[in-house]
Amino acid sequence: MGRIHGAFITVPLYTLVILLLGAYMAAAVLAVHVVVVPLVFKYSKIFQRSLIFGNFVQWPLRIDHEDPSSSGIDGARNLRVEFQSKIDHCAIKLGVWHILPQTVHDRLSEAFERTDKEELHRMLDDELVNSKTPIVLYCHGNSNSRGAAHRIKMYKFLKKMEFHIIAFDYRGYGDSTNVYPSELGVVEDALMVYEWLLNALSRGRVPPPVYVWGHSLGTGITSHLLGNLDVLSRRLLGRPPLPLPQALVLEAPFNNLADEVKHHPAARVSLVNWLPYFDLTFVAPFRVAPQHTFRSDEYLSRVKTLPVLILHARDDTIVPFEVGVQLYDDVLKSRSSGGAPVVMHAFDESQSLGHKYICDADNLEEVFRNFTALIH
């Protein structure tokens, strides 16, 4: 009897403790979600910046950027573009890969084995400058470097398409100068690589077409670059506007960063978007903060002569399909009275491409060729 009595007493006590603990923890979790996260988010520019650029994420940990083949892409060399930043007021060095088109690589494969490095660089400079096939300037998305696995897959696709590929890392990424990235900072980086490329190509007799290609956050960077090229050329290069490229390809783009944050699945999962002040706290900073707004919709509406191809998978869970459609609609509207073609291609869920693997789409080559046929 006594033991039963004891147990009877003990159980409710434990239960009470557990219940109290549970309530305490639930309250703590709620407090973190409702109070702490919003406050940190609203007032910490560094936190916002980290989420946007994700440049602290590096996987694999050690990438030898000096040797692209160690990341799985052959027929490529490593270069540097160096300049003085007018945004961060310091010297910047960017790591750049030049990847050869497949047939050029095949033709020169022996040179890669034998030739000394300087001679190889001279040969490849010559191939780039006198290229008869287009050049793709690839501007990657957030986190990791130009050596990330899904990027390598896209280079392989472009290489097979017989394009030269120029892929670089923004400041704060990969082996580039470790300065904290900002919107203007990474746009300056893209501008400098673009200028370097155009300068190199101007030494050839017939400059080949250049396609600028942005993925994810890179779509915000390239839209800012090309939509604002006249202002950026004057302000950061002190020269008349650089010419626009042949076309801009936007892979998994958003219309502007505020809407991307609003629709980001993390907002749903972390249970904060039901808060009455969600918009004010999480989204508003991206509308008003001059540093990071990535308003691609606005920028692209300024350059009606630039052909744009938008690629988006319907099952993208990082940048939802709807914000890609929104961008398409906005750009289309800005050209209602005429302008270069804007094409959007939606990839079906059945292909399971998601945010990073449009490179695996079985019809990507056809989509791209149809687009280029339209603009020539």
Ligand SMILES: *[C@@H]1O[C@H](CO)[C@@H](O)[C@H](O)[C@H]1NC(C)=O
């Ligand atoms: C490419 O264009 C052809 C001819 O207009 C068309 O039949 C085909 O469906 C297009 N392919 C894609 C993937 O859009």
